Amino acid sequence: xxTLIAPAREVVTAADRVAGARRHVSMGETLGQTMMMAxxxxxxxxxxxxxxxxxxxxxxxxxxMFAFIFGGAIAGDVESYLPLMIPGILAQTVLTTCMAxxxxxxxxxxxxxxxxxxxxxxxxxxxxxxxxxxxxLRYTIAATLTFGMGLVMGYRPGGGAGGVLAAIxxxxxxxxxxAWVFTWVGTIARSAQAVQGISMMILFPLTFLSNAFVPVETxxxxxxxxxxxxxxxxxxxxxxxxxxxxxxxxxxxxxILACLIVMAIFAPxxxxxxxxxx
Amino acid sequence: MNITELGRTGGxxxxxxxxxLAVRAEGLMKTFGGHRAVDGIDLHVRPGEIFGVLGPNGxxxxxxxxxxxxxxxxxxGHAEIFGVDVVGNPxxxxxxxxxxxxxxxxxxxxxxxxxxxxxxxxxxxxxPRARRIATELLAQFGLEEAxxxxxxxxxxxxxxxxxxxxxxxxxxxxxxxDEPTTGLDPRTRGQMWxxxxxxxxxGCTVLLTTQYLDEADQLADRVAVIDHGRKVAEGTPDELKTxxxxxxxxxxxxxxxxxxxxxxxxxxxxxxDPILSPEQGRLNVALDQADRAADVLIALRAAGVxxxxxxxxxxxxxxxxxxxxxxxxxxxxxxxxxxNR
Numbered sequence: 001x002x003t004l005i006a007p008a009r010e011v012v013t014a015a016d017r018v019a020g021a022r023r024h025v026s027m028g029e030t031l032g033q034t035m036m037m038a039x040x041x042x043x044x045x046x047x048x049x050x051x052x053x054x055x056x057x058x059x060x061x062x063x064x065m066f067a068f069i070f071g072g073a074i075a076g077d078v079e080s081y082l083p084l085m086i087p088g089i090l091a092q093t094v095l096t097t098c099m100a101x102x103x104x105x106x107x108x109x110x111x112x113x114x115x116x117x118x119x120x121x122x123x124x125x126x127x128x129x130x131x132x133x134x135x136x137l138r139y140t141i142a143a144t145l146t147f148g149m150g151l152v153m154g155y156r157p158g159g160g161a162g163g164v165l166a167a168i169x170x171x172x173x174x175x176x177x178x179a180w181v182f183t184w185v186g187t188i189a190r191s192a193q194a195v196q197g198i199s200m201m202i203l204f205p206l207t208f209l210s211n212a213f214v215p216v217e218t219x220x221x222x223x224x225x226x227x228x229x230x231x232x233x234x235x236x237x238x239x240x241x242x243x244x245x246x247x248x249x250x251x252x253x254x255x256i257l258a259c260l261i262v263m264a265i266f267a268p269x270x271x272x273x274x275x276x277x278x
Numbered sequence: 279m280n281i282t283e284l285g286r287t288g289g290x291x292x293x294x295x296x297x298x299l300a301v302r303a304e305g306l307m308k309t310f311g312g313h314r315a316v317d318g319i320d321l322h323v324r325p326g327e328i329f330g331v332l333g334p335n336g337x338x339x340x341x342x343x344x345x346x347x348x349x350x351x352x353x354x355g356h357a358e359i360f361g362v363d364v365v366g367n368p369x370x371x372x373x374x375x376x377x378x379x380x381x382x383x384x385x386x387x388x389x390x391x392x393x394x395x396x397x398x399x400x401x402x403x404x405x406p407r408a409r410r411i412a413t414e415l416l417a418q419f420g421l422e423e424a425x426x427x428x429x430x431x432x433x434x435x436x437x438x439x440x441x442x443x444x445x446x447x448x449x450x451x452x453x454x455x456d457e458p459t460t461g462l463d464p465r466t467r468g469q470m471w472x473x474x475x476x477x478x479x480x481g482c483t484v485l486l487t488t489q490y491l492d493e494a495d496q497l498a499d500r501v502a503v504i505d506h507g508r509k510v511a512e513g514t515p516d517e518l519k520t521x522x523x524x525x526x527x528x529x530x531x532x533x534x535x536x537x538x539x540x541x542x543x544x545x546x547x548x549x550x551d552p553i554l555s556p557e558q559g560r561l562n563v564a565l566d567q568a569d570r571a572a573d574v575l576i577a578l579r580a581a582g583v584x585x586x587x588x589x590x591x592x593x594x595x596x597x598x599x600x601x602x603x604x605x606x607x608x609x610x611x612x613x614x615x616x617x618n619r
Contacts, residue, residue: 014451021369023367024369036399037400040387040388112381113383115377121369122400
């Protein structure tokens, strides 16, 4: 059976293979392998469309719900609450989306195919980073739908298309960087359910103890102090400035700085704990 | 008789052989939270042979293989593959070894063709060549018709074949097969055996684990028997069988209740204890000479033990295992699952 294809493929001796083996993975190879893993994640998304439920439904549902529930109480009426709330929903949606990264990674790791990834001569970070690249699509959908829903409800962003686009890009970048936290949780937790639980505990304080839905001035002092240092608050403020006034404020810099710090800590941690899993 | 000794002298590697061994492992150890899964295992696999690691569930076979494949950290000991240190050069080792695990490690979300294509691309093979390799391997493993179907629709045997195909993409000189036929029906199992023999004919070295004694007997040039994380014997299947006795007399007692009488009678005649399976009333007697079977039978008749069937055969590896470890091959699954995690 196998002799049929033998002439087409050269027989190489073990000694030649040892001599020809690469000692390390280059940056270029790492990038290529990451893109291959992203391709896999995209295929997976396409074949399991239910993975888009959270990114599609949540922005629509939450925007409508929060606007009508809190609108009158916080801003007097729904229309004037929208410029305050939409950037908040944007941050919340993107954060929820990156939470799914950890859960899905954990589910994946429990399957046999991750054993093969580990046994292949590929960069250790590729199986982690690949799905995150594919997730950029999910962030884009979530962010676009949030603004779309806002527009339907009567939100007219003062920053124009450019401001909105910039706010969306900033939100996507933030989501992508914070996803490393959840990826790390995905590599340390014992099960997908545990990842979900831990991620919720991280997510809820981050989104609700921020200025996403209420003005900071209405909060007691101790709470306001936390809200002011929360990176999500910076994202929300930056997104408001961009979308409503087309102003690139210092908050943008703070957001990006916070994201870079998070990545610098959690990307190496994730790879380390992924390697330890072997 | 000490069979481990026999294995060392009869089947061990020639130490001053010029070429590198395919696998040289010395004193491998692995502990999982207090439980020592692998307790000082030495393995010497020569290039071009099929080496079988035989043992019950939880014996440490999979753990040993995973350590050699860089999938698990080696707690203590030393391992080399084709002269390359496993701990020091994991990236090189991964280029030399193809691993096929106990559970099919292919991607459920992709089709068979996409799986092979993707694994090729990941290993730096250019797209056109990756397509060609996928087509070749699908043909070689009889998966052309199912090439475009999602793996979820595959049978167990098809998954195993695809899994093995995925390990062969870069034609690695060494293949690890972890229980390649566990759970397969006899026909598919025979096909898998042919495929494995074909790999060696193409110049590969194969290290496989199995809990099927006849599989080791059929496939392996040499066998290491492992129990509770230790190697209890090593040698060719024939050497191991000879070590247990030249032949084995198998008796089925008409009345299982007469087991103890039968054991006593055999001891009186041969001076050694036979192995009794009390529930089935089966008696397994190792003989150094086949003609002593007659003595045993006559003595049993004199003792009034009635027998329903008799056979004399070369001992199977089942009996070898029984004789070496003193217990049957049904290891406890509890440690088995822990090991596989």
